[in-house]
Amino acid sequence: MSMVGFLARRLFGFGAGLSMALVFAIIFINSLRRYTVGESVSWGEELPIYLTIYGVMFGLALAYLQDRHIRFTIFTDFLSFRLRERLFAAVDLITVAAGVGLMVSGHEYAARRGHITSSGLRSTGRWLADTTGLEWLNWIGKVGTWQYAMAIGGAILAVAALIRFIERLSANKKAA
Template identity: 30%
Template sequence: MSSPPHAGHAPEDPPEALPPLDDLDEPVRVPLKIEDGLTVLVMGALALITFANVIARYFTNQSFAWTEEFSVFLMIVLALVGSSAAVARDRHIRIEYFSDSGSMARRKNLSRLGAVLVALLFALIGVLSIRLVWDDYRFNETSPGIGIPQWWYSIWLPILSIGIALRAVGLFIRRGRWS
């Protein structure tokens, strides 16, 4: 025995499709597809590196020396890119009891305060990490695993931190437009 059809649908009608996730995002000047694409690329690279290392260990009882170093780097990049997407979508960590209660003016002000604090934090991280990159470059620091220049890894911290700060500034501006 089959279940009865839903009201308004004939049994052979396909269910309505959910809107794509991009349709759920509020409009931004710099497309969120940048973070989404980077996330896919980084996760794909992590999966390929890990799979190659597992296969190498299985057949040779040895691992590739570079996989751990690249994997750690890619996980840090993934965390920063994900943070940028979360800030742009206003889905960063917060205590919803406080952020989602009260009047619209209170929620707007809390959202803007959060955006300002995130922007300040990541701008500070970006500026201070420039010194780290400069020191890695100036002192010819090399990575511990495979000996490539350390600044190849550390250059991404200020770049991605400033990107997160800019996304937070954009969120601050968008939250100022609420009526």
């Protein structure tokens, strides 16, 4: 399981880092264009917002997987090690359920709004579809595509919590 955990940490870290790098690059390029050419790219205002949401979701899963998330330990510090680890394992399972719930509700939300076009990205999606002849590229201009971040975030949170639960159990067996 340690290899799966290692790969998941790499994937989630890469996703968070790539999202933030793209946000920086888009804002930087958009700022340069605004002050040199006098106009911004049409998608430069909206896309960083969506990419930030994806970055937060990947970062959330990474933090949970590393067990470095925010935790209030004022009461758990008074518990024995064994009881505390059992409590944290139970929280891992609850987090798996919460991630699945977030995934389902995020899917339902994005599916309901999947037909609505995103004002800043509509023309880019249409241009890509027309240029390449691939009609499926119109999805870039749909709001549901970017709002699907909640469903993906829920899925990767559930996966991270499940991996963390299994790692916690195997660590407890070694300690016992």
